[in-house]
Amino acid sequence: MGHTGWKIADNMPYLLALREKMGWVYGSEDLCILLYSLVKRQRPRLVVELGTGLGVSTVWMAAAMRENSIGHLHTFDNGSHFSRPAMSALFDMQEGLLGPLAGFADADRDIGRFMEAVLLSADVQEYVTFHSGNINLFELASHPAYADGIDMLFSDFDHGPEMVTELLARFLPLLSPAGSIFIDSASTHRMSYLLIEQMVAALNHRKIPASLACFLSDAEIDSLDRRLRSSRLGLTHLVERHDRPQNSTTWIQFEPLDMGPGLATNMHG
Structure with missing residues (x-):
C-alpha cells in the first residue's frame, strides 16, 4: 500500500478517537502509543496479541504495520466482556468517527462483528487476523504460523503467576532472535x-526452572538451552503514574550476546 515515511497517516484521526473514547477502559490509552512506536521502529513480521479487549492496542499496532508495509498481527479473545452491561452504555455514548460502533449496544452484538467494524474503519484489516474463542496457550503455541518465530507477543488476559509461568514456557522458545514478550499488569x-x-535471573544463568520445564518437551528444553547460550533476557518493568489496577507492563526481550551492527540491522530478517 506504500504507507511509508514520517508524515501523519490518513487514519490517525480515527486512531486518536478510539484511543480517547475507549482506551481508558482497559488502561491502554498510553500503552497503545508505546506499542505503535515499537512496531514502527522494529518492523516485526509477526505479532501475537492475547486478549483483544476493545481493539485499541490492536489497531494501533496494525496501523504501524500499515505504515511499514510489513507485518501481521494475530489477536485472540473470547469476547466475554461484551456481555457486561457497562459495554452497552459505552457503545451508546459513541459519536462522530466512532458513531458506527453505537450499534453494538444491542443484544446480538459480538466481538467478531465489532472487530471487523473497527479494523475496516481504521483501514488496517489486511494486517490483522482476529481469532474468536477461549485462549489455550498449549494450542496457540502449536500454531503453524509461528514456525519462523514470533517477533512480539502482547498478553493482556491474565497476569496471575500460574498463567505467567505457562505463558513464558510456551512462548519463550518461539521468539525470534530479538523477540519480546509484553505482559500487561504483571x-x-x-x-x-x-x-x-x-x-x-535463573534463565540468564542458563538454569531452566522446573516450573517452566514441566510444560516443555526434552527437545524444547534443549532448544531453549541453546538460545540461552547465545542470548540473555532483558527485563524492564514499565509502571505508569496512574492509580488504577492496570497501570504496568512487563517487557521481556531476548538480547543476542554477539550483537553488532549487522545483526542489529537483520535480527528480524
Whole structure:
C-alpha cells in the first residue's frame, strides 16, 4: 500500500478517537502509543496479541504495520466482556468517527462483528487476523504460523503467576532472535513480579526452572538451552503514574550476546 515515511497517516484521526473514547477502559490509552512506536521502529513480521479487549492496542499496532508495509498481527479473545452491561452504555455514548460502533449496544452484538467494524474503519484489516474463542496457550503455541518465530507477543488476559509461568514456557522458545514478550499488569502484581524477576535471573544463568520445564518437551528444553547460550533476557518493568489496577507492563526481550551492527540491522530478517 506504500504507507511509508514520517508524515501523519490518513487514519490517525480515527486512531486518536478510539484511543480517547475507549482506551481508558482497559488502561491502554498510553500503552497503545508505546506499542505503535515499537512496531514502527522494529518492523516485526509477526505479532501475537492475547486478549483483544476493545481493539485499541490492536489497531494501533496494525496501523504501524500499515505504515511499514510489513507485518501481521494475530489477536485472540473470547469476547466475554461484551456481555457486561457497562459495554452497552459505552457503545451508546459513541459519536462522530466512532458513531458506527453505537450499534453494538444491542443484544446480538459480538466481538467478531465489532472487530471487523473497527479494523475496516481504521483501514488496517489486511494486517490483522482476529481469532474468536477461549485462549489455550498449549494450542496457540502449536500454531503453524509461528514456525519462523514470533517477533512480539502482547498478553493482556491474565497476569496471575500460574498463567505467567505457562505463558513464558510456551512462548519463550518461539521468539525470534530479538523477540519480546509484553505482559500487561504483571509488574504491579506482587506475586507475578517476584516470579518474573526470579525466573529471568535463573534463565540468564542458563538454569531452566522446573516450573517452566514441566510444560516443555526434552527437545524444547534443549532448544531453549541453546538460545540461552547465545542470548540473555532483558527485563524492564514499565509502571505508569496512574492509580488504577492496570497501570504496568512487563517487557521481556531476548538480547543476542554477539550483537553488532549487522545483526542489529537483520535480527528480524
